[in-house]
Amino acid sequence: MNTAGATIVHSLVLQKSEFSLGDVMNAVVSQTMSLLRERDLQLIRDIPDEIKDASAYGDQFRIQQVLADFLLSMAQSAPSENGWVEIQVRPNVKQNYDRTNTELFIFRFACPGEGLPADIVQDMFSNSQWSTQEGVGLSTCRKILKLMGGEVQYIRESERSFFLIVLELPQPRLAAGRENQLIC
Numbered sequence: 496m497n498t499a500g501a502t503i504v505h506s507l508v509l510q511k512s513e514f515s516l517g518d519v520m521n522a523v524v525s526q527t528m529s530l531l532r533e534r535d536l537q538l539i540r541d542i543p544d545e546i547k548d549a550s551a552y553g554d555q556f557r558i559q560q561v562l563a564d565f566l567l568s569m570a571q572s573a574p575s576e577n578g579w580v581e582i583q584v585r586p587n588v589k590q591n592y593d594r595t596n597t598e599l600f601i602f603r604f605a606c607p608g609e610g611l612p613a614d615i616v617q618d619m620f621s622n623s624q625w626s627t628q629e630g631v632g633l634s635t636c637r638k639i640l641k642l643m644g645g646e647v648q649y650i651r652e653s654e655r656s657f658f659l660i661v662l663e664l665p666q667p668r669l670a671a672g673r674e675n676q677l678i679c
Contacts, residue, residue, distance in 0.1 A: 507642060513667040514555035516600065517547035519562070520584065526563040530570045531580065539581040546584045551598050551664040553643060558662070561636045565647065565658045566604045568615075568633060572656070573606035581605040581657075589663070602660040610656025616649050 520542055531538050570580050587599040611619075618630020625631045637647050645662035 509554040516549040519559045522559050523563045527566050537579040541583040552667050553664045564636045569604045569606045572610045596666045598664045600662045605655050605657035
């Protein structure tokens with residue numbers, strides 16, 4: 496299969512198109528809400544309005560899937576008593592050498608305490624040997640994220656733990672007429 500806007504990498508087809516990051520974040524939060532309610536966890540959202548209005552170019556479904564899996568893992572690992580899960584998103588524009596702009600999105604999904612068990616974290620960064628099903632799933636998400644130009648870290652601090660996800664996405668193309676203007 497070879498279609499315009501699709502890239503085949505290691506048997507994974509990335510269906511790239513323009514999408515709204517606000518729609519992706521709404522879907523990610525929606526997919527997590529039932530677990531948050533079930534575990535009686537508070538959701539703290541730190542998502543600026545510019546993210547809600549931002550558009551990018553990439554595989555919307557895969558990005559949504561990966562972000563939801565990381566957020567669900569945080570929700571499963573958060574302590575139930577006085578527990579919370581925080582979503583923080585920060586945008587940044589990176590200008591490339593060819594004068595095109597790339598959107599750099601930084602996501603932080605946090606919870607209090609130690610968060611994920613050590614064996615799951617170890618599995619997430621393993622390429623061949625896993626001991627937990629959740630670790631295999633997170634390892635797959637990490638690999639998909641990498642194929643899309645992103646990376647993930649898992650950070651433990653004294654009071655909280657979090658996924659730090661950096662995803663670099665091209666901005667949607669300008670109108671063809673503006674791209675092809677001749678500057679004299």
